Every structure is written in C-alpha cells, then in structure tokens.
Amino acid sequence: MFELAGKTALVTGAAKRIGNAIAIGLAKQGSNVIIHYDKSESEAKKLHDEIVELGVKSWPVQAILKDSESCRELIEKSSGLAGAIDVLVNNASVFSASDIGAVRLEDIEVDMLANAWAPFLLARHFSEKTDRGKIVNILDTRVAGYDFNHFSYYLSKRMLEILTKSMALKLAPRITVNGIAPGLILPPQGKDYTYLEQKKDTVPLKKYGSPSDIVETVLFLLRSDFVTGQVVYVDGGKHLIQTIEGL
Numbered sequence: 001m002f003e004l005a006g007k008t009a010l011v012t013g014a015a016k017r018i019g020n021a022i023a024i025g026l027a028k029q030g031s032n033v034i035i036h037y038d039k040s041e042s043e044a045k046k047l048h049d050e051i052v053e054l055g056v057k058s059w060p061v062q063a064i065l066k067d068s069e070s071c072r073e074l075i076e077k078s079s080g081l082a083g084a085i086d087v088l089v090n091n092a093s094v095f096s097a098s099d100i101g102a103v104r105l106e107d108i109e110v111d112m113l114a115n116a117w118a119p120f121l122l123a124r125h126f127s128e129k130t131d132r133g134k135i136v137n138i139l140d141t142r143v144a145g146y147d148f149n150h151f152s153y154y155l156s157k158r159m160l161e162i163l164t165k166s167m168a169l170k171l172a173p174r175i176t177v178n179g180i181a182p183g184l185i186l187p188p189q190g191k192d193y194t195y196l197e198q199k200k201d202t203v204p205l206k207k208y209g210s211p212s213d214i215v216e217t218v219l220f221l222l223r224s225d226f227v228t229g230q231v232v233y234v235d236g237g238k239h240l241i242q243t244i245e246g247l
Helices: 017-028 041-053 068-082 105-129 151-171 193-202 211-223
Strands: 008-011 032-037 058-062 087-090 133-138 175-182 231-234
Touching: 008 017, 008 068, 017 032, 017 041, 017 087, 017 211, 032 041, 032 068, 041 058, 058 068, 068 105, 087 105, 105 133, 105 151, 105 175, 133 151, 133 211, 151 175, 151 231, 175 211, 211 231
Parallel strands: 008 032, 008 087, 032 058, 087 133, 133 175, 175 231
Antiparallel strands: none
C-alpha cells in the first residue's frame, strides 16, 4: 500500500471547491501539499494556513496552465520548492456553456487546453521526475453520456478519460493513473444548493453527494498499488442512466 504520510502532492486548482477539499484531505493524512492556483490567491493563502495548522508543509504556487511551457514551469517550480513530488491530482478545469449548434473551434481549444492537454502535459513532466508515483484526474459523470449544452467541455473531459487510460498503460509500472468522475457534488458557480435539490431525483440514489465523497475516493486510489486505468464514478449511479443533455 502506498503510504501517504510524508509524501508530497501537487493539487491543481486547489484553492477552491473540490480541489480545496482534496488538498485538506491529503494534509489530514500527513501529506505535504503544493497548492496550485490561477487567480484565487487569497483563497490559496488561506488554504495554506489551514494545511500548515494540520502539521504538514504547504506551498502556494501560481500558474496559468495555458501552454506546454507553463505546465513544465509549474512542475519545475513545485519540485524546486518542495523537492520530490509523489502525487499529482489534476483537478483544475474550466466549465462553460457551448451549444453543439453554435460551438466554435476557439471554444473547443480553450476547454481542451485547460481540461485535457494541461493535465496530460503535467502528467508527462511529473513522470519524468518521479520514480514511483500516483496520478488522479478529475473527470465528470457527463463522460458516460452526452452533453450538447456544454459540448466543448464534454469533449475535453472525454479526451481526459482517454488520456487517463493511455497514460496508465504508458507509465506502468512506475506510476498508477486513475480518474474520478463526480456527479452532483457542488452547485455550479453562481448557484446555491437549491440547484442540487432540484436535480437529485435524476440520480438513482435520489440524493447528491459532497466533496468528502470525492476525497475518500482520491485517497483509495492513491493508496492502492494494484488499481490503474480506472475511472470511478462518484455520482450516485447517474452514469448508469445514459443521459443526453441538450437534445
């Protein structure tokens, strides 16, 4: 079993929402945490203080994951601050509306870059510096069906699903690579929990989850030395109903 205490984890998009919960969850297991953020500097600093209070080390690192060089620089800067990195959690993503009838190449490029290409590049640079490590990619339960209302986002997460399985093969046996596909966990930005209440009856378990459900799944995948190439749906069974949004 992979021991998390004393290890160092890089969590992208860690300042807020699910990334924040993952970072705290890792710190509670004794892991040092590199907090990647883009614009959320105040939230990252607050998280840093919370993690240090748990008795482990933490480093906020700002990076705009816009190209190959920025991804390489994030890994280089992180390893320069923290030393060896043992865990990479690719959580950062963008979520935007884009109808399949009106989506532009520019929309697809933006979402692909943030949600698929950057995680792939980070994993590649991470693997070059890690003898034995773990990668977890955060996907979306939408990859089990179709979403024509957020088409560029949907395509990018499907791409990340393919990359997760491809990297699992390519990086074995040194590094395990798995994915987590959350469902109703948090309301979208700008909405409150009324949104989840309205949606929960579309879920087979008739309820919504919480960030702690994602954290527990991350910890399981990181600890296991015999699970790789898997996508775990943490969605109350939503993926079992092949949904089509936007038809």
